[in-house]
Amino acid sequence: MKGLEKYLKKNRNKSLYDKVKKEFEKRGPVAHNWDHIYRDIINAIWIGEAEKANMEVVFPSIVLHDIGFLYDPDPSIHHKLGAEKCIEWLEDWNKEDKKAIRLCILAHKGKSFEFSIEPESIEEKVVYDADQLEKMGYAGLLGCVRVGVEFGEATHPELKSLYEIAKLFKSVSKITLYTSKAREIAKRRGGMKFDIFEKAYNELREYYEE
Numbered sequence: 001m002k003g004l005e006k007y008l009k010k011n012r013n014k015s016l017y018d019k020v021k022k023e024f025e026k027r028g029p030v031a032h033n034w035d036h037i038y039r040d041i042i043n044a045i046w047i048g049e050a051e052k053a054n055m056e057v058v059f060p061s062i063v064l065h066d067i068g069f070l071y072d073p074d075p076s077i078h079h080k081l082g083a084e085k086c087i088e089w090l091e092d093w094n095k096e097d098k099k100a101i102r103l104c105i106l107a108h109k110g111k112s113f114e115f116s117i118e119p120e121s122i123e124e125k126v127v128y129d130a131d132q133l134e135k136m137g138y139a140g141l142l143g144c145v146r147v148g149v150e151f152g153e154a155t156h157p158e159l160k161s162l163y164e165i166a167k168l169f170k171s172v173s174k175i176t177l178y179t180s181k182a183r184e185i186a187k188r189r190g191g192m193k194f195d196i197f198e199k200a201y202n203e204l205r206e207y208y209e210e
Protein backbone atom coordinates (compact mmCIF):
# COMPACT_ATOMS: atom_id res chain seq x y z
CA MET A 1 0.00 0.00 0.00
CA LYS A 2 2.77 2.42 0.89
CA GLY A 3 4.58 1.62 -2.36
CA LEU A 4 8.06 2.32 -0.98
CA GLU A 5 9.57 -1.16 -1.42
CA LYS A 6 9.99 -1.04 -5.18
CA TYR A 7 12.00 2.20 -4.96
CA LEU A 8 14.32 0.72 -2.34
CA LYS A 9 15.09 -2.20 -4.65
CA LYS A 10 17.23 0.20 -6.68
CA ASN A 11 20.69 0.40 -5.14
CA ARG A 12 21.23 4.14 -5.52
CA ASN A 13 17.82 4.93 -3.96
CA LYS A 14 18.39 2.54 -1.05
CA SER A 15 21.85 3.88 -0.36
CA LEU A 16 20.63 7.52 -0.42
CA TYR A 17 17.57 6.69 1.73
CA ASP A 18 19.73 4.90 4.34
CA LYS A 19 22.34 7.68 4.45
CA VAL A 20 19.77 10.48 4.87
CA LYS A 21 17.77 8.48 7.44
CA LYS A 22 20.91 7.86 9.48
CA GLU A 23 21.93 11.52 9.45
CA PHE A 24 18.47 12.78 10.43
CA GLU A 25 18.17 10.22 13.20
CA LYS A 26 21.56 11.31 14.49
CA ARG A 27 21.30 15.11 14.24
CA GLY A 28 17.95 16.17 12.74
CA PRO A 29 15.83 18.77 14.52
CA VAL A 30 12.60 18.00 16.41
CA ALA A 31 10.09 18.59 13.59
CA HIS A 32 12.11 18.43 10.37
CA ASN A 33 13.22 14.93 11.28
CA TRP A 34 12.99 11.48 9.75
CA ASP A 35 9.41 11.05 11.03
CA HIS A 36 8.41 13.96 8.75
CA ILE A 37 10.63 13.03 5.82
CA TYR A 38 9.45 9.42 5.81
CA ARG A 39 5.79 10.47 5.41
CA ASP A 40 6.75 13.02 2.75
CA ILE A 41 8.46 10.22 0.78
CA ILE A 42 5.25 8.17 0.86
CA ASN A 43 3.17 11.24 -0.09
CA ALA A 44 5.51 11.88 -3.04
CA ILE A 45 5.18 8.28 -4.23
CA TRP A 46 1.36 8.44 -4.09
CA ILE A 47 1.23 11.82 -5.83
CA GLY A 48 4.13 11.34 -8.25
CA GLU A 49 2.89 8.01 -9.57
CA ALA A 50 -0.65 9.36 -10.02
CA GLU A 51 0.72 12.38 -11.88
CA LYS A 52 3.14 10.26 -13.96
CA ALA A 53 6.08 12.36 -12.82
CA ASN A 54 9.68 11.27 -13.37
CA MET A 55 10.26 9.29 -10.17
CA GLU A 56 14.02 9.10 -10.84
CA VAL A 57 13.94 12.80 -9.95
CA VAL A 58 11.07 12.87 -7.44
CA PHE A 59 12.42 10.14 -5.16
CA PRO A 60 15.87 11.62 -4.42
CA SER A 61 14.36 15.12 -4.28
CA ILE A 62 11.88 14.28 -1.57
CA VAL A 63 14.44 12.26 0.41
CA LEU A 64 16.79 15.27 0.34
CA HIS A 65 14.29 18.15 0.44
CA ASP A 66 14.98 19.19 4.07
CA ILE A 67 18.74 18.42 4.30
CA GLY A 68 19.30 22.17 4.67
CA PHE A 69 18.31 21.68 8.33
CA LEU A 70 21.29 19.34 8.81
CA TYR A 71 23.59 22.30 8.14
CA ASP A 72 21.71 25.26 9.64
CA PRO A 73 18.52 25.50 11.76
CA ASP A 74 17.30 28.67 9.99
CA PRO A 75 14.10 27.77 8.09
CA SER A 76 14.34 30.86 5.85
CA ILE A 77 17.43 29.51 4.06
CA HIS A 78 16.96 25.74 4.25
CA HIS A 79 15.58 25.38 0.70
CA LYS A 80 18.56 27.24 -0.83
CA LEU A 81 21.08 25.51 1.39
CA GLY A 82 19.56 22.10 0.60
CA ALA A 83 19.64 22.86 -3.14
CA GLU A 84 23.33 23.75 -2.86
CA LYS A 85 24.35 20.80 -0.67
CA CYS A 86 22.30 18.09 -2.42
CA ILE A 87 24.96 17.69 -5.11
CA GLU A 88 27.29 16.14 -2.49
CA TRP A 89 24.73 13.39 -1.84
CA LEU A 90 24.02 12.61 -5.52
CA GLU A 91 27.15 11.03 -6.97
CA ASP A 92 25.03 8.25 -8.54
CA TRP A 93 22.78 10.62 -10.51
CA ASN A 94 23.63 12.23 -13.87
CA LYS A 95 24.12 15.94 -14.50
CA GLU A 96 20.64 16.53 -15.92
CA ASP A 97 18.89 14.76 -13.02
CA LYS A 98 21.05 16.59 -10.48
CA LYS A 99 19.87 19.89 -11.94
CA ALA A 100 16.20 18.82 -11.80
CA ILE A 101 16.61 17.57 -8.20
CA ARG A 102 18.27 20.83 -7.17
CA LEU A 103 15.32 22.78 -8.59
CA CYS A 104 12.79 20.54 -6.77
CA ILE A 105 14.52 21.26 -3.44
CA LEU A 106 14.77 24.97 -4.20
CA ALA A 107 11.03 25.25 -4.99
CA HIS A 108 9.72 22.94 -2.23
CA LYS A 109 8.35 25.85 -0.16
CA GLY A 110 6.58 27.41 -3.17
CA LYS A 111 4.97 30.70 -2.24
CA SER A 112 4.00 29.68 1.30
CA PHE A 113 4.87 31.93 4.25
CA GLU A 114 7.79 34.21 3.31
CA PHE A 115 8.98 32.05 0.40
CA SER A 116 8.63 33.05 -3.23
CA ILE A 117 9.82 30.34 -5.64
CA GLU A 118 6.91 28.83 -7.51
CA PRO A 119 7.26 25.14 -8.49
CA GLU A 120 7.18 24.81 -12.28
CA SER A 121 7.88 21.27 -13.51
CA ILE A 122 5.55 18.42 -12.51
CA GLU A 123 8.37 16.97 -10.37
CA GLU A 124 8.73 20.28 -8.49
CA LYS A 125 4.96 20.39 -7.96
CA VAL A 126 4.88 16.81 -6.64
CA VAL A 127 7.66 17.50 -4.10
CA TYR A 128 5.98 20.73 -2.98
CA ASP A 129 2.53 19.08 -2.65
CA ALA A 130 3.94 16.07 -0.79
CA ASP A 131 5.48 18.39 1.79
CA GLN A 132 2.34 20.53 2.12
CA LEU A 133 0.22 17.45 2.89
CA GLU A 134 2.05 17.28 6.23
CA LYS A 135 -0.01 20.30 7.35
CA MET A 136 -3.35 18.69 6.47
CA GLY A 137 -5.85 17.03 8.76
CA TYR A 138 -5.46 16.27 12.46
CA ALA A 139 -1.99 14.77 12.06
CA GLY A 140 -1.06 17.98 10.26
CA LEU A 141 -2.29 19.96 13.24
CA LEU A 142 0.11 18.05 15.51
CA GLY A 143 2.88 18.60 12.97
CA CYS A 144 2.32 22.37 12.85
CA VAL A 145 2.62 22.61 16.64
CA ARG A 146 5.83 20.58 16.53
CA VAL A 147 7.25 22.91 13.86
CA GLY A 148 6.46 25.83 16.17
CA VAL A 149 8.42 24.12 18.95
CA GLU A 150 11.42 23.55 16.68
CA PHE A 151 11.52 27.12 15.37
CA GLY A 152 10.94 28.49 18.88
CA GLU A 153 14.09 26.71 20.06
CA ALA A 154 16.13 27.48 16.96
CA THR A 155 15.44 30.84 15.38
CA HIS A 156 12.05 32.29 16.38
CA PRO A 157 11.94 32.53 20.21
CA GLU A 158 8.46 34.05 20.07
CA LEU A 159 7.19 30.62 18.97
CA LYS A 160 7.90 29.23 22.42
CA SER A 161 4.41 30.61 23.05
CA LEU A 162 1.33 28.56 22.10
CA TYR A 163 -0.45 31.85 21.47
CA GLU A 164 2.14 32.80 18.81
CA ILE A 165 1.96 29.34 17.23
CA ALA A 166 -1.84 29.59 16.94
CA LYS A 167 -1.50 33.14 15.55
CA LEU A 168 1.05 32.05 12.96
CA PHE A 169 -0.91 29.10 11.59
CA LYS A 170 -4.34 30.74 11.71
CA SER A 171 -2.89 33.42 9.45
CA VAL A 172 -1.93 30.96 6.70
CA SER A 173 -5.61 30.85 5.61
CA LYS A 174 -5.01 29.02 2.33
CA ILE A 175 -2.54 26.52 0.94
CA THR A 176 -2.15 26.10 -2.80
CA LEU A 177 -1.86 22.52 -4.00
CA TYR A 178 -0.89 21.93 -7.62
CA THR A 179 -1.82 18.29 -8.27
CA SER A 180 -5.21 16.63 -8.29
CA LYS A 181 -3.91 13.63 -6.30
CA ALA A 182 -2.70 15.88 -3.45
CA ARG A 183 -5.97 17.81 -3.50
CA GLU A 184 -7.86 14.51 -3.23
CA ILE A 185 -5.84 13.38 -0.19
CA ALA A 186 -6.10 16.82 1.43
CA LYS A 187 -9.87 16.85 0.93
CA ARG A 188 -10.22 13.42 2.53
CA ARG A 189 -8.35 14.75 5.59
CA GLY A 190 -10.49 17.89 5.82
CA GLY A 191 -7.70 20.20 4.60
CA MET A 192 -5.64 22.27 6.98
CA LYS A 193 -7.42 22.78 10.30
CA PHE A 194 -7.45 26.58 10.15
CA ASP A 195 -10.62 26.69 12.27
CA ILE A 196 -8.84 24.92 15.14
CA PHE A 197 -5.92 27.34 15.08
CA GLU A 198 -8.46 30.18 15.06
CA LYS A 199 -10.31 28.68 18.05
CA ALA A 200 -7.07 28.06 19.95
CA TYR A 201 -6.00 31.61 19.19
CA ASN A 202 -9.29 32.97 20.57
CA GLU A 203 -8.81 31.02 23.81
CA LEU A 204 -5.18 32.04 24.24
CA ARG A 205 -5.67 35.72 23.38
CA GLU A 206 -7.66 36.11 26.63
CA TYR A 207 -4.32 35.84 28.43
CA TYR A 208 -2.45 38.38 26.34
CA GLU A 209 -4.81 40.85 24.65
CA GLU A 210 -7.09 43.39 26.26
Ligand SMILES: [Fe+2]
Pocket: 065, 066, 078, 108
Ligand atom coordinates in the same frame (compact mmCIF):
# COMPACT_ATOMS: atom_id res chain seq x y z
FE1 LIG B 1 11.30 22.22 4.03
Ligand SMILES: [Fe+2]
Pocket: 036, 040, 065, 066, 131
Ligand atom coordinates in the same frame (compact mmCIF):
# COMPACT_ATOMS: atom_id res chain seq x y z
FE1 LIG C 1 9.56 19.03 4.64
